[in-house]
Amino acid sequence: MDASLPATPDPSFTSETVSLVVGGTSGIGRAVADALRARPGRVIVAGRSTGLDVADPAAIEALLAGIGPVDHVVFTAGSQAPGGALAAVDLGAARAAFDVKFWGAVATARAAAGRLRPGGTLTLTSGFLARRATPGAFVKTAMNAAIEAVAKVLARELAPLRVNVVSPGLTDTEAYAAMAPDSRELMLAKAATTLPAGRVGRPADIAAGYLFAIDNPFVTGTVIDIEGGALIQ
Template identity: 50%
Template sequence: MYNAHQSLLHQTVLVLGGASGIGAAVARQARARGARVIVASRQAVSPGEGIEACVADITDTRALQALFSGVGTVDHLVISAGPAVQARPLAQSDLQLAREAFEVKFWGALQAIQLALPHLSAHASISLTSGLLSRKFVAGQMIKTTLNAALEALARQLAKELAPRRVNVVSPGLTETEAYAGMDAESRQAMFARAGAGLPVGRVGAADEVAAGYLLAMENGFMTASVIDIDGGGLI
């Protein structure tokens, strides 16, 4: 009988970019469902009870090779690593920064998947992370829009190529995470309040709410090439 609380029992979940925020929430929820969970990030972290941690930069080929070799067979690969990208109109954009963003979030993800292939189980799932700006066009957000759209296209292509392994994308809206820790608390809360007021749900998201989308992609064996929007209605 299906047991939601043990749905990932005896399965291995590897989260690239799991040090904090959404990735860390995915790791906690997968662990609660019985999985062996490993998080990998650029810096050493203490991810929580029962969760293994490794240091590996997603752009570092040798570090990723060592990571996959050490982990063994992976049943679910989650990639949530991504750089901070500031909004800029094209005329004021530093295209080198745009290239660096693609190097991490797009090329880093593609390299990680390629290196993971020999270690993925026959029916493994891969979950990528985009964002609502892939399909919501906002002036000044050229980099995020093109980067996230590229990831969604990549996922659909790989879902075809890597079948029966499954490839999906979670597309979050604005989510309250440590990514905004650089702002002072008052400014951060004011920003969240303004953004939330413009959404049908009336607030921004929480990391655990977005993480639930990745668990859906892991657990639902009939889901592939899907973009899972968890954005509080931000696309409408």
């Protein structure tokens, strides 16, 4: 178990606990799944590499129906949102990004709502650009802000089930695997110098936020920022 994660598992986890991580086959999602595997119970991961089309609500419904009652659902699936100024953005690509990250999260919430056991949790994923006005990033800003807004409504609508959002900052994951290794390291090192934390995030750093949302029974309708201080720059 990673030393940066809590050493004492939540006592509510038993051999009967079922957790689902959508997007759990890589990056932050895999770190969340690994952390949950250190606890009692069953952990199910789903994503592109397992054949799940997150943009297909019927596929998500079938996934949850096949699992049955579940205790914790985490949605970390991401998308390649196009960047650039308004006039240059490919709106088709923008819609496709929303279909995966935003509508995929909504479909997962809908499919999970009737199957979460009492005391269950739903934790979604946004990103720090939701609340940082950055030219050229309006698609990511809109998508992540929409997730945060919907989660707050769902926290009331689905209560006493708890609904929260983890909002990561720049994190060193496979999302940058297509870059040349030297360019990737340079980009991450340069970003680290601009952050108050002095470094970029690691998947385990972000995973700890999901565990907090799951473990703390007094947290719901909350956005948990884990972004190295990017929002206070």
